[in-house]
Amino acid sequence: MNRGTRALLAVICGVAVASIYASQPVLGQMGRELSVPVEAVGWLVAAAQLGYLVGLILLVPLGDLLNRRRLIVVHLVLLAGALALVAAAPVAWVAFAGLASTGMLAVVVQTVVAYAAALSDPAERGRTLGVVTSGVVIGILGSRILSGALADLWGWRSMFVALAVLAVGLAAVALFRLRADSRTVLVPSYLGVLRSFFHLLAQPSLLGRGAIAFFLFASFGALWSGMTVPLAGAPWHLSETLIGVVGIAGLTGALGAARAGRWADAGHANRVAGIALVVLLASWLLIAQLTWSLILLLLGVVVLDFAVQAVHVSNQHILTSADPGRVSTTIGAYMVFYSLGSATGAASTTAVYAWAGWHGSAMLGAAFAAAGLVAWVLASSVRRASHATEGMSEPRPRLVA
Template structure:
């Protein structure tokens, strides 16, 4: 079941990121200038943001299995719109719609957390979350290959078929997860807003914002210099860099076990140092592809480790409202990813890849500063005695 859930996450999140290695191709067909092609990714991220606020909290009201099936079907519909889009604005609308319902990923994460024993929650979240990273990076490999064979539209056709197929399989493959329905939607939205006043939640969210802004700065911007001088790589070869990212992400699969052992805060700090160091290697892209590959592996290792640790902390501290908490947390992810995708294209157009690398490193520094400022608060909130008192008061 964990592997099936990871597959659902991978296909859903791929719908938002599949355009990264073919931004240039999409821009040329629709007449979108280079400094604006990042919006093909940012549109999906903005749709994702709306879904996090208004759709993910529904997982605390209704059967999450039904929500997963419905949202996958609607992801498929949005992808079909992109595949047949006659203009950039229609493509933007389809991408925003697919992104809106791609928040099924967070419903899946909440579903996995709710069905997990406390001693296995981190391990299960690590496996399911690995599907997200595999989807983001695997989509690059598939997208580059398909774009060279049949053009960029074929990517969205394939993903639409996969999403629709999974939507049909969910009801017969997963156990139901019926909610009591005791809460009201309005109360959940107020609970959603209330989380932004909680120090532990806010610190984890800000870390995620900087983390995924750094991630987006790499993966949304890297295709531009690789397609240009001196490398002149095809979309297929650019997509293959996703393999390096998968290596780093899979190497961080143990992050969930570290979280179960109580090391989330320490691992977060160490992983963010690795993230900052990765940009030293990534910045060498104009001269060395070997160093770029090393940097990609380190960056994706760090992102996976921090992301799993964040989710473990939040689902532990706010166990009474898992879906709402995960949705609110991922608002920071969505904003960070959209900022990274849009900003890296603008910076690259004016300052080249060195500017993009400095931008990604600056985001990593922001995450490190947030960890340092929130270290004591997080340690206290995740201490077993504090959690026991909180549980009793609830």
């Protein structure tokens, strides 16, 4: 896999994931125009995450059955249609439906990750996953910056129009630039792939990594969905553009993804995940100071995003290395926990803020981070026990479908 292909895949991931998170900086504006109560605006993000969950279950496993290049192209075209529906939504329920559809089709990200992992040399799989995942980070944070700026100029709908145009353009490029991934299909039917998917969800090694992902992204969602309201209010009164600019600090997460990939290739994936979870918990001490210091908030955002992406890439490296024949199904099963965690963080943080203010939201985010660290300790114990039982020199998760 050459540098140009990696870059194209990273851009596709960036645009797809941006479609889920573009609403975060403009939640206030969307809520006012669509008559959504303040305590419920977090559900605009949660709707996309729940749609993502459905896509992970029903669409991502297709990558182990069909040509992944074709799937990528079709998903991008359908994603453009869902984005157009959000942009044209006249009332709240249409926007919720459009956002849910957008989330469901944005799982093209996982098909891209599976495509990249399957075509990479095993010795460079971590590096490739790091580059592709850095595109996800840039898409998440870049969407916040552009969404805020475009909302100030032309309203919140303009961002969804822009993303729809980009999705169509990338579909055309992918059709001609990506090659088919020739491989042996281990499960020849869709029902068989779905059965394999649910069997994987019951495996202890995937459950351990999945629990880490759930709390990791619940903490992530608690920050990015929760801080929009306090930044727009006293004492800061930031515009949508400036709220989006806060996302620039999180671009360091892209560095975390790339570096974690190299550490994983060197055999340190599990250790890196544990250290990064400790760093994630510490970041909330800084983020909690939002009410009086933007500098400390920005520093906390840098630390949090770096830690989140380091854990995420390490988890994916461990799981895809364990079962290379079912990369799409494995990643899809793992990302179920990501989607549930993100939706939980987004929906709960605005409700907690309405009740206990920003310090309540910060405590919630820190609690999610602490729970993720506990999940890592338990998953590591299972890993060591498996190593002792099987007599392996280097423990690796076993995923049996």
